[in-house]
Amino acid sequence: MxxxxxxxxxxxxxxxxxxxxxxxxxxxxxxxxxxxxxxxxxxxxxxxxxxxxxxxxxxxxxxxxxxxxxxxxxxxxxxxxxxxxxxxxxxxxxxxxxxxxxxxxxxxxxxxxxxxxxxxxxxxxxxxIGAFAGTEPNAGSDLGAMQTTAVLKGNKYIINGDKTFITSGPEAGIIIVFAVTDKEAGAKGISAFIVESDFKGYKVGSIFEKLGINASKTSELIFEEMEVPKENLLGKEGDGFKIALSTLDGGRIGIACQAVGIAQAALDESIEYSKQRQQFGKPIAKFQAIQWMIAEMATRIEASRFLTLNAAYKKDIGERYGKEAAMAKLFASETAMECVIKGVQIHGGYGYTKEYTIERLFRDAKITEIYEGTSEVQKMVIAGSLLR
Ligand SMILES: Cc1cc2nc3c(=O)[nH]c(=O)nc-3n(C[C@H](O)[C@H](O)[C@H](O)COP(=O)(O)OP(=O)(O)OC[C@H]3O[C@@H](n4cnc5c(N)ncnc54)[C@H](O)[C@@H]3O)c2cc1C
CATH class of the missing domain: 1.10.540.10 (Acyl-CoA dehydrogenase/oxidase, N-terminal domain)
Incomplete structure (x- = not known):
């Protein structure tokens, strides 16, 4: 079936x-x-x-x-x-x-x-490499408040504005960019464009120093009279906000998976360490306090994975999956945070040093509760779907 x-x-x-x-x-x-x-x-x-x-x-x-x-x-x-x-x-x-x-x-x-x-x-x-440029300095959770503009002149759109926090920003060659084509129409006046990094007027701004996911490179993108061929409009004019939201629904499945991966790594590291580390004459894995942390981590990870695969499955069979993707991302990202906190605790002082992988996992986990919609935004999506 x-x-x-x-x-x-x-x-x-x-x-x-x-x-x-x-x-x-x-x-x-x-x-x-x-x-x-x-x-x-x-x-x-x-x-x-x-x-x-x-x-x-x-x-x-x-x-x-x-x-x-x-x-x-x-x-x-x-x-x-x-x-x-x-x-x-x-x-x-x-x-x-x-x-x-x-x-x-x-x-x-x-x-x-x-x-x-x-x-x-x-x-x-x-x-x-691909990137997605939605966020602006004054438009994060409220993406509809973006100020970047696109004006059609002849056979080109001229785009002006600043995007921020763009994953792969300095490295990307193909970027989905969102800009306002009709200021009076609010969110329905936003359009999406396929932009190439060598288009005239495209510039990479500051690269952020971050708490974690340091190898992913996050930067500003600056568009000054950027020229985008008319045929690079994605969908119709005014479709941009719908495109952004539906794309983020699927993106959240990816971030939920990222969170499950980080949480699983924290569990892997904690199991290995707790079997090796001896205190009071035995491996710390023999203490019930440690066992309970391991059990709680594993249980939440399993639940997160099922929520995530369920959202992916719904997407595959063509059913609505926005609520399920938001639930998966909310739960999996909170699980990742809980697992890295417990993981560092299990590692004791060593977990606070760069000698052990758990330290990197601790720094990497936090972002999963923030990007592609904060946990608060996920709750808005879930409640919005239930109270429709
Ligand atoms: C490392 C990194 C990579 C990123 N990559 C990308 C990318 O590739 N492309 C892209 O477009 N963006 C990207 N982002 C941006 C990211 O999606 C935003 O940071 C995120 O959506 C939150 O927006 P904000 O930072 O402006 O926070 P704000 O929207 O200012 O939120 C601040 C706080 O207020 C809360 N809040 C806001 N509105 C409400 C509300 N209505 N009800 C309750 N609470 C609310 C938020 O939950 C949060 O806790 C990235 C960010 C980071 C840090």
């Missing part, structure tokens, strides 16, 4: 292809991502080489249809891949999530045939 995600009575199980993807990405992440994650974090170095290797495995075009050079896989496969990548490096996890779900997906969903033919193969091959 269910094509992608086999459910028999109360059992939830991945199908054979999804299990194969999980095994492949897990092995790749252990071999190629884990050994360099701490160094990339310390140097705030973008994972360029890893992304090239991921492109060869099809991981930069997971959801892109095969006719455009992608792997043509379902959202569940995408979710599994982002979790496994984030388990070893949350920075690489968010870069690939933004590339797939915030850049490729809106082109797949709203692009013209020409736009798909032009941009999707480039994204699938990883020739250019």
């Amino acid at each position: 269910f094509k992608n995600f086999i459910r028999t009575s109360m059992k939830l199980e991945l199908n054979d292809q999804q299990k194969m993807i999980q095994k492949m990405v897990r092995e790749f992440a252990e071999k190629e991502i884990a050994p360099i994650a701490a160094e990339l974090d310390e140097k705030a170095e973008y994972p360029t080489k890893t992304l090239q290797k991921m492109a060869k495995l099809g991981l930069l075009g997971i959801i892109i249809p095969t006719e455009y050079g992608g792997a043509g896989l379902d959202t569940i496969s995408y979710a599994i891949a982002i979790e496994e990548i984030s388990r070893k490096c949350a920075s690489t996890g968010v870069v690939s999530s933004v590339h797939n779900s915030l850049t490729a997906w809106p082109i797949i969903k709203y692009g013209t045939d020409d736009q798909k033919k032009k941009y999707l193969p480039i994204l699938a091959k990883g020739e250019k």
Whole structure:
């Protein structure tokens, strides 16, 4: 009955292809991502080489249809891949999530045939990395308050404005940019554009120093009389806000997966450490206080993973999934925070030092409660859906 995600009575199980993807990405992440994650974090170095290797495995075009050079896989496969990548490096996890779900997906969903033919193969091959430029200095949770403008002049839109906090900002080659085309129409006056970083008037602004996900590079983007060909309008004029919200619904599945990956890593590290660390003549794993923390972490992680896969499954079968994606992101991000706090506690003083991976996980987890809609915004989405 269910094509992608086999459910028999109360059992939830991945199908054979999804299990194969999980095994492949897990092995790749252990071999190629884990050994360099701490160094990339310390140097705030973008994972360029890893992304090239991921492109060869099809991981930069997971959801892109095969006719455009992608792997043509379902959202569940995408979710599994982002979790496994984030388990070893949350920075690489968010870069690939933004590339797939915030850049490729809106082109797949709203692009013209020409736009798909032009941009999707480039994204699938990883020739250019994708970004999503919605947030502005005065428009974060309230994205509809954006001030960047786009004015049609002849066969080009002229875009002026500043975007901020853009993941992959300094590295991206293809960026989905949102701007106001009709000031009087409020949110219905916002339009979406496919922008290339070599368009005239495109500039990368300041790069932020951050608490965590240091290798993901977050920057301002500045548009000064930027010239965008008319044919790069995504959807119709005025569709931009709808495109942004529906794209973020899917993006939240990716961030929920990132959070599950971070939480799982915190559990992995805590189990290993608690079996090795001896106090009072025995491994600390023998103490009930430690066992309870491990049990609570594992339980929340399992629940987060099911919520996340459920949202992905709903997306795959064409049902509404905005509420489920918001629930998954809310719960998984809070779980990630809870697990890293407990993880550092289990590691004691050592967990507070850069000698142990749990310190990086502690710093990386917080952002999952903030971007692609804060936890407060997720609650607004969930309540809005229930009280409609
Ligand atoms: C590392 C990083 C990467 C990012 N990547 C991207 C990206 O690639 N593309 C992009 O477009 N953006 C990106 N963002 C921006 C991110 O999505 C925003 O930071 C986020 O949506 C919150 O907006 P804000 O920071 O302006 O906070 P604000 O909207 O100013 O919120 C401040 C506080 O007020 C609360 N709040 C606001 N409104 C309400 C309300 N109505 N009810 C209750 N509480 C409310 C918020 O929950 C929060 O706690 C990124 C941010 C960071 C830090």
